[in-house]
Amino acid sequence: DKGRESERERESERERESLIRMTTQTDPLAKSVRGTNPQNMMEKITRDKVYAMTFWKEKCFAVSAETLVDLAVTDLTQIGGIYGGNNRATEFLCLALKMLQIAPEREIVIEFIKNEDHKYARLLGAFYLRLVGNSAEVYRYLEPLLNDYRKVRRRVKSGGCELTTVDAFIDELLTKDFCCDIALPRLAKRFALEATGALEERKSLLEEEVGEGEDFETVIEKAVDEEMAKRRAMAMPGETVNVDGDDGEADGAATKKKRSLEEEEEEEEEGEKNSKKKKKKTEDKEEDVEIAEANALRLKLGLKPLRG
Helix, strand or coil: HHHHHHHHHHHHHHHHHHHHHHCCCCCCCCCCCCCCCCHHHHHHHHHHHHHHCCHHHHHCCCCHHHHHHHHHHCCCCCCEEEEEEEEEHHHHHHHHHHHHHHCCCCHHHHHHCCCCCCCCHHHHHHHHHHCCCCHHHHHHHHHHHHCCCEEEEECCCCCEEEEEEEEHHHHHHHHHCCEECEECCCCCCCHHHHCCCCCCCCCCHHHHHHHCCCCCCHHHHHHHHHHHHHHHHCCCCCCCCCCCCHHHHHHHHHHHHHHHHHHHHHHHHHHHHHHHHHHHHHHHHHHHHHHHHHHHHHHHHCCCCCCC
């Protein structure tokens, strides 16, 4: 009986190890990223925290690229990295690691990023591309997301959530070395990619709205002139037009400063007057005491008293 029981324990242990390997191993068809296993883009200690999460064990087992899309749309309600006193991993990190594990086709990742209906799935695709994509791809597909100003929830270290925006998260991916407790690969400078022809010069939405044959600076100057004309038309007769919006505040500050200086001078003058009065009263009292002493002495000698 003991032999059979030990055999069953060894068999269950082998099954458990096999299950762990199935949930943690990378897809054999996945291409290496920067010469290494794609999962190595996330530090081992962070991967271990992800593997220990219930969400990973229940939802991320035997997930394909198609089912991953459903998980990103239905289960992803916030972004973030490691949180709480026991250092738990967010669902965002779990799905990011799953994408590193199965290495979906680049077209699927781009569809994640271009999906305007589901902002969290969009950010998941952007985060994954930042980890595995080259610099030109990162700039090409992530910069358009800087025009997305929708609010998203972000899990913070303390365990609570804070509000941020899509463009702020994308700016963090493009400018910072760490994001969601993950070290981001080095990103080449944009001007260097433009110089080599790998990337076109970036155009803002304002420049795109300017018509053909028009200079951007000329359009800006024209808009400023129109705004100044509107303010002059709305101003009352004899009223000075405030173009920059700062003159009124400066004048108010100067007036307040002038008043405070005048008040200080008045207080100093009043203090001097009070001190002179006190000094005079003290001198009068001393003089009265001297006269009283002199009169007492004169009274003993039989002389007339002095006048006070």
